Amino acid sequence: MLELRGVTAGYGRTMVLDDVSIEVPVGGAVAVMGHNGAGKTTLLRVAVGLVPVRTGSVLLDGQDVTPLRPSARVKRGLGYVPQGQQSFAHMTTLENLQLITTARSAIDEVLDTFPALRGLLSRRAGLLSGGQRQQLAIARTLLTRPRMLILDEPTEGIQPNVVTEIEGVISGLTDRGDLSVLLVEQHVGFALRATGSYYVLESGRVTSRGEGGPAAIDAVRAAMAV
Numbered sequence: 001m002l003e004l005r006g007v008t009a010g011y012g013r014t015m016v017l018d019d020v021s022i023e024v025p026v027g028g029a030v031a032v033m034g035h036n037g038a039g040k041t042t043l044l045r046v047a048v049g050l051v052p053v054r055t056g057s058v059l060l061d062g063q064d065v066t067p068l069r070p071s072a073r074v075k076r077g078l079g080y081v082p083q084g085q086q087s088f089a090h091m092t093t094l095e096n097l098q099l100i101t102t103a104r105s106a107i108d109e110v111l112d113t114f115p116a117l118r119g120l121l122s123r124r125a126g127l128l129s130g131g132q133r134q135q136l137a138i139a140r141t142l143l144t145r146p147r148m149l150i151l152d153e154p155t156e157g158i159q160p161n162v163v164t165e166i167e168g169v170i171s172g173l174t175d176r177g178d179l180s181v182l183l184v185e186q187h188v189g190f191a192l193r194a195t196g197s198y199y200v201l202e203s204g205r206v207t208s209r210g211e212g213g214p215a216a217i218d219a220v221r222a223a224m225a226v
């Protein structure tokens, strides 16, 4: 379980998050939505330890990890897929995966999750489509065997069929019960289908929260229209 408790954080003198509290239960999936500049990425970076908190705390499985560096949080089961489908462009798909492990069984397991990558193992990552690179980025993070997976805008700039595939992967992973997901999304429909609850962030504050599912679309749209 991941919890942000009363977090205030920002850059230099600029405060971006103001007393933000969110909770991701064990095996649950939570979406954070909001307009550009609302502070969504900053919230994820606080969870990972890339942006320090000014006040408040970050708890992982009930333990206070606020003082811990990102690498120590990763060791405790946090996996982060930043925005932008990042990969090592000059390396092949397989080499990108092998940066985490060369164990064939582990690589086979993530390829079962993302079968589209199987036929692309010898292709340079820089030559993959955006959707393929996103799948590679998630697959690479899954190789670290996270218990808490953090995804920043996984559908940004990718085709609808890949969006559906990623939605299926997220549901499949959380159905296992041992992995929790926190994702930031602009795509409200996707976010609510892929997760069980949501938060709306506006100007660094949580302005709305609730259960996910298609029925929540109107409530989220109304919250974001304010």
Ligand SMILES: Nc1ncnc2c1ncn2[C@@H]1O[C@H](COP(=O)(O)OP(=O)(O)OP(=O)(O)O)[C@@H](O)[C@H]1O
Residues within 6 Å of the ligand: 011, 014, 016, 034, 035, 036, 037, 038, 039, 040, 041, 042, 043
């Ligand atoms: N490294 C940084 N240094 C200074 N200000 C930053 C930095 N990163 C983000 N900001 C500012 O913090 C605010 C929140 O940015 P953040 O990226 O968290 O928002 P966001 O909700 O993820 O937006 P988007 O949907 O556009 O990605 C913005 O005003 C942004 O300009």
